[in-house]
Amino acid sequence: MSSTKYILGLFDDPDEMMHGIDKLQKNSIPIYDVYTPMPIHGIEAKLGIKDSRLGYAAFMFGCLGGTTILSLVYYFLGYDWPMNIGGKIHFALPDYIPVTFEWSVLFASFGMAFTFFYSTHLFPGRAPRVMDLRATNDRFVIAIDAKGNTPHEDITNLLKEAGAVEIKHNDRKYVSYE
């Protein structure tokens, strides 16, 4: 049995790579993942990736931030130490709109960004799981799990036909650990 773990099709053009995805899918070859140096629109639909739900997270975090600061201000200035400013009401709501807004934005952006990092496993010091070092530079890489996807020759030919400039049969999943 061959020791190939992953087959990589390297393209130098995003349109040809999209063409390659179509071709592989037409031949019922499952794609493990695609690595690109820039966001390619339409690719997520092809690979069946659902819409991101980060917007909901941002909204919920925003609500949380606004509620937090408004409750705190109510506690500070309405309950714990009410100040008599010209006999006006203690909880002067219009004055608290700026800080409520600021904290809504603060929580929404930080909450969303950290949810993004968490859900895509990004954090400082994480060992990069890179399949090809040029995927962040100028190569558009389609990765195919070699196990169970045989014969490898057919996959190689399909990628070649689609316009791949290079096809790699890698024995290791990631090249970034040495």
Next chain:
Amino acid sequence: MASHKESIIREPLITGKNITYAQITDDVLSPVENKPNKAWWIGFTVASLGACLWVFAVSWTFWYGIGSWGLNKTVGWAWDITGFVWWVGIGHAGTLISAVLLLFRQKWRNSINRSAEAMTIFAVICAATYVVSHMGRPWMALYCLPLPNQYGSLWVNFNSPLIWDVFAISTYFSVSLVFWYTGLLPDIATIRDRGTGWYRRIYSILSFGWTGSVKTWQRFETVSLILAGISTPLVLSVHTIVSMDFATSLEPGWHTTIFPPYFVAGAIFSGFAMVQTLLLVTRKVLGLENYITMFHIESMNKIILVTGSVVGVAYITEFFIAYYSGGEYEQYTFLNRFIGPYWWAGCMMYGCNVLMTQVMWFKRVRTNIAMSWVLSIIVNIGMWFERFVIIVTSLHRDYIPSSWAMFYPTWIDVSVFIGSIGVFFTLFLLFIRVLPSIAMAEVKLLLKEQSEQAKLEQIKAGHLDRDQVEFYKNSLKKFDSVDVSAYENV
């Protein structure tokens, strides 16, 4: 992608022949991966000397107290807050470019957003240092935050615009930082994958393990869009709140309802001027003429012209309302800007901001690099004087003539200001050495449609309207990075 072509009449956003994805990476990363050139060292030496001056002047202030500044009982706010508002204003363009222009789908933002955002962050750092040094006892800065304390607890007053400002500036700084850093991740990963040894290890940590898989990119784009959506009202709120530091007082010259939009327009105006000042030099020194093209320069000049004119309208409105309100104190304050002892500051303000920018109506001025650069400096000077006039000229003659006074800055005042410019440039020069000054991933998106070579191929392929092609060729004449002779026989 290339399934639909962009209209030929749009000017190219990337110029040059035979630009490939790899070429973009090489060009943008050359200052990061190579040793700095002489120009960088000279700039860095001068800037860090300025930063040393800042450290010295601020230490002096902390040691001897605020008495080392030129403030007096009448003019209790002067040089320091002028510098603060100036820097915060400059810090507005970065988020404007990255957020507002993203929402408007302005693709020319792609090659200038990174350095503009960095500039924002450094400008806000400079602004924050003014606030802390004005406290005299910087360890008391903690009392701006609503923390439990031994006085009761006595909480901060959320009715005060100064407290709103603490929240606004800190939120603005941290959200800008998140926006900037998230955008940097793919580019840091590029540096990581090209590097070796310790260099690679550092960028590996900084890259958060970015790989560029489909899911990461998809979510990355969602994050960018939502951050842009919430940063847009944020950036407007920040300078609105800064203006409320003045507008909610009862001081003639400050107490005007036009302040929020007027300050926001002024902030965008000065911010773009600073972006222009930096990028015109950066593109030359780092050889990025193909990515920051004449189209970018002209677009920024147009924004400077528009916002400068908005500021001009605000000035006129202020004068009209002073007259129309019939308030004699108000009227005196505005007249005093021209006939008082600070008339020269008033002239600098109105002259630099309104009169000088009007020359940008002429295309020849907008597309002239030297003139654009000089004008951007003039705008920066004018906007500094705007804050000086609003603050000092309004304060120096108050309601009782016996308390009228003048403000004279001491050498400490001046050193803090010059020093803060040094701090800013030190940070900016370090930034262009260690991080990509252009968002590579975003510029790569433009290559297949918006580049000069893609458009040339389109023309060569034919099927285009002859007049439109002619129009396009004419628009290329202003570019300093395009060889027009190549188009003669096409």
